Amino acid sequence: MSALDRSTVHHYAKLANLAFSPEQADVMAHELASILEYVNKISELDLSDTEPTFSTFGQGCHTREDRTEEGLGAEEALRNAPDKESQHFLVPKMIHTRELK
Amino acid sequence: MTPLFESQVLAQLAQGEVTSDSLVKTCLQRIADQPELGAFLEIDEEGALAQAAEIDRRRSGGETLSPIAGVPVALKDNIHVRGRRTTCASRILADFVAPFDAHVVTKLKEAGAILIGKTNMDEFAMGSSTEYSALQVTRNPHHPERVPGGSSGGSAAAVAAGLVPLALGSSTGGSIRQPAAFCGVVGMKPTYGRVSRYGLVAYGSSLDQIGPIAADVTAAFELLHVIAGHDPKDSTSAQMGRDDLSLRVADPKGLRIGIPKDWLGDGLQPEIQQAMSRLTESFAAAGAEIVEVALPHSEYAIPAYYLVATAEASSNLARFDGVRYGYRATGAQNLKEMFVKTRSEGFGPEVKRRILLGTYCLSSGYYEGYYLNAQRVRTRISDDYRQAFGKVDAILAPTTPTTAFRFGEKTADPWTMYLDDIYTVTANLAGIPAISFPAGLDSQGLPIGLQLMAAPFDESKLFQVALNAENFIRTWR
Numbered sequence: 001m002s003a004l005d006r007s008t009v010h011h012y013a014k015l016a017n018l019a020f021s022p023e024q025a026d027v028m029a030h031e032l033a034s035i036l037e038y039v040n041k042i043s044e045l046d047l048s049d050t051e052p053t054f055s056t057f058g059q060g061c062h063t064r065e066d067r068t069e070e071g072l073g074a075e076e077a078l079r080n081a082p083d084k085e086s087q088h089f090l091v092p093k094m095i096h097t098r099e100l101k
Numbered sequence: 102m103t104p105l106f107e108s109q110v111l112a113q114l115a116q117g118e119v120t121s122d123s124l125v126k127t128c129l130q131r132i133a134d135q136p137e138l139g140a141f142l143e144i145d146e147e148g149a150l151a152q153a154a155e156i157d158r159r160r161s162g163g164e165t166l167s168p169i170a171g172v173p174v175a176l177k178d179n180i181h182v183r184g185r186r187t188t189c190a191s192r193i194l195a196d197f198v199a200p201f202d203a204h205v206v207t208k209l210k211e212a213g214a215i216l217i218g219k220t221n222m223d224e225f226a227m228g229s230s231t232e233y234s235a236l237q238v239t240r241n242p243h244h245p246e247r248v249p250g251g252s253s254g255g256s257a258a259a260v261a262a263g264l265v266p267l268a269l270g271s272s273t274g275g276s277i278r279q280p281a282a283f284c285g286v287v288g289m290k291p292t293y294g295r296v297s298r299y300g301l302v303a304y305g306s307s308l309d310q311i312g313p314i315a316a317d318v319t320a321a322f323e324l325l326h327v328i329a330g331h332d333p334k335d336s337t338s339a340q341m342g343r344d345d346l347s348l349r350v351a352d353p354k355g356l357r358i359g360i361p362k363d364w365l366g367d368g369l370q371p372e373i374q375q376a377m378s379r380l381t382e383s384f385a386a387a388g389a390e391i392v393e394v395a396l397p398h399s400e401y402a403i404p405a406y407y408l409v410a411t412a413e414a415s416s417n418l419a420r421f422d423g424v425r426y427g428y429r430a431t432g433a434q435n436l437k438e439m440f441v442k443t444r445s446e447g448f449g450p451e452v453k454r455r456i457l458l459g460t461y462c463l464s465s466g467y468y469e470g471y472y473l474n475a476q477r478v479r480t481r482i483s484d485d486y487r488q489a490f491g492k493v494d495a496i497l498a499p500t501t502p503t504t505a506f507r508f509g510e511k512t513a514d515p516w517t518m519y520l521d522d523i524y525t526v527t528a529n530l531a532g533i534p535a536i537s538f539p540a541g542l543d544s545q546g547l548p549i550g551l552q553l554m555a556a557p558f559d560e561s562k563l564f565q566v567a568l569n570a571e572n573f574i575r576t577w578r
Contacts, residue, residue, distance in 0.1 A: 012460045012461050012464065013457060017422065017440040017444050018441065018444050018448075018453055018456065019442070019445045020445075028454065032457060032461065034516060035407065035519075038516050038519075039404040039405075039407055039408055039462075040404070041404045042408070042474050042475060043474070044401075045398075045401065045474075045478065047481075050477040050480050050481060052476030053477075053479040054307065054476060055307060056483065056531065056557070062336055062340070063336065064333040072201070079198065080196075080197055080200070080427070081425060081426065082424075082427070082429035083429065089424055089425055092433050092438070093435060094435060094437070
């Protein structure tokens with residue numbers, strides 16, 4: 001198992017859109033390493049001939065008929081928005097453009 | 102302690118001996134009298150009284166109503182009620198107002214249940230003590246220094262303190278049965294697919310189920326019967342309806358009761374072990390056959406559970422990014438920074454820990470060894486149960502290794518808290534129905550919980566045997 005240190009925590013935190021201070025990352029690394037030690041117990045089993053269970057009882061997923069239904073509507077859908085304008089969600093800018101001369 | 106509302110209150114309402122208005126007022130008074138319990142996050146006093154008046158009017162007009170019409174039901178705060186807040190006991194959703202009703206809420210409204218309020222829980226249902234609520238502390242009604250269990254701790258405490266007759270919880274790894282056991286009430290996890298999760302905030306989607314919490318087996322059944330059934334809006338909802346569900350009173354003679362002997366060893370509190378023996382003897386004396394069953398993969402259940410549940414959680418909780426709803430951090434310079442700041446400030450430590458673990462075990466290089474192998478362990482656990490239910494009608498087991506623990510006792514080391522789910526997670530992993538019921542008190546006066554498990558979709562058998570168990574235990578008093 002890979003060693004879990006501060007930098008590993010920062011790497012996975014980045015993937016999960018989370019940030020930790022160096023001190024928090026150390027604590028988290030310690031806790032995760034200890035949890036992984038326990039969960040590694042499953043590696044005792046030879047599971048090569050076992051199919052994974054993604055859904056119990058093989059019901060699978062079923063879909064509804066493709067029929068238009070009344071949705072929330074823009075006003076309702078925007079009601080919880082932290083920031084909005086007319087019919088849009090507002091967010092901080094995501095693309096940094098170079099100033100045009 | 103205030104006496105609980107047992108199922109007789111349903112009959113009294115139906116027969117007009119009690120009005121819904123008076124029942125709701127009693128509940129509101131009891132809630133107001135016990136603020137230190139911290140079971141509720143929000144009370145809808147006005148709405149509850151208006152609903153009660155409407156039910157009383159309809160009943161006096163001679164209408165035939167559902168057995169739970171006019172009965173106050175508390176909802177765990179991860180279930181949407183249109184126009185009310187759904188916080189999941191998290192900062193990130195502290196001000197979120199649900200724009201639609203969960204399927205179970207639609208069913209409750211149709212049945213005339215009184216939606217009296219929302220209950221506290223571990224943040225996003227991640228925890229076994231309700232200590233991870235970011236909003237408030239909930240105490241065990243039997244002892245103020247003990248946790249109520251979790252994650253549906255508010256719902257269990259509300260029923261156990263006699264604040265409401267019925268409550269809904271949700272279970273991913275034991276979050277209904279464990280708090281029910283700690284608080285001395287009945288808690289039931291239905292078969293995966295039995296109850297729609299539409300409008301339940303998702304945690305581990307291949308495990309989550311909504312289920313009833315009540316003072317007795319009969320009341321829990323009546324609540325399940327209302328919320329069960331197919332819903333086209335949940336793609337995992339079973340196609341079958343709920344017509345097969347019945348509450349049968351039957352002689353236990355000839356029943357085959359399975360006992361997982363390997364579960365009764367080290368780590369089980371002796372008084373819980375004694376309650377197991379006593380109930381087993383009662384079944385045997387009444388003519389039931391006691392059969393030892395092997396569940397050899399149980400020791401891999403907690404590791405498999407924490408891999409599957411956290412992997413699914415890391416994906417499900419990606420939606421909380423401050424764009425469309427919930428908390429948004431201020432001062433971010435760009436979108437990515439806003440995501441990171443929002444999530445880092447909005448989620449509590451246990452949620453972050455699980456998201457991180459889930460992200461790790463889903464990542465390239467670890468997916469096969471962790472996530473996929475955990476799902477394979479799950480197959481083995483389901484196979485164990487399939488074999489067992491070929492030989493027995495139901496399996497009897499402890500719900501928890503100990504009675505309710507103290508605040509802070511298990512928060513220092515996450516794994517010790519996870520181990521509290523040891524007897525409950527297998528039913529979630531295998532998707533089978535299970536019910537926890539009170540089985541006396543330990544020497545400190547804390548409730549002991551035992552559980553029964555049955556084959557998939559055999560809730561009727563499960564409740565039948567649970568009624569037998571409840572009758573035996575009543576003679577213990």
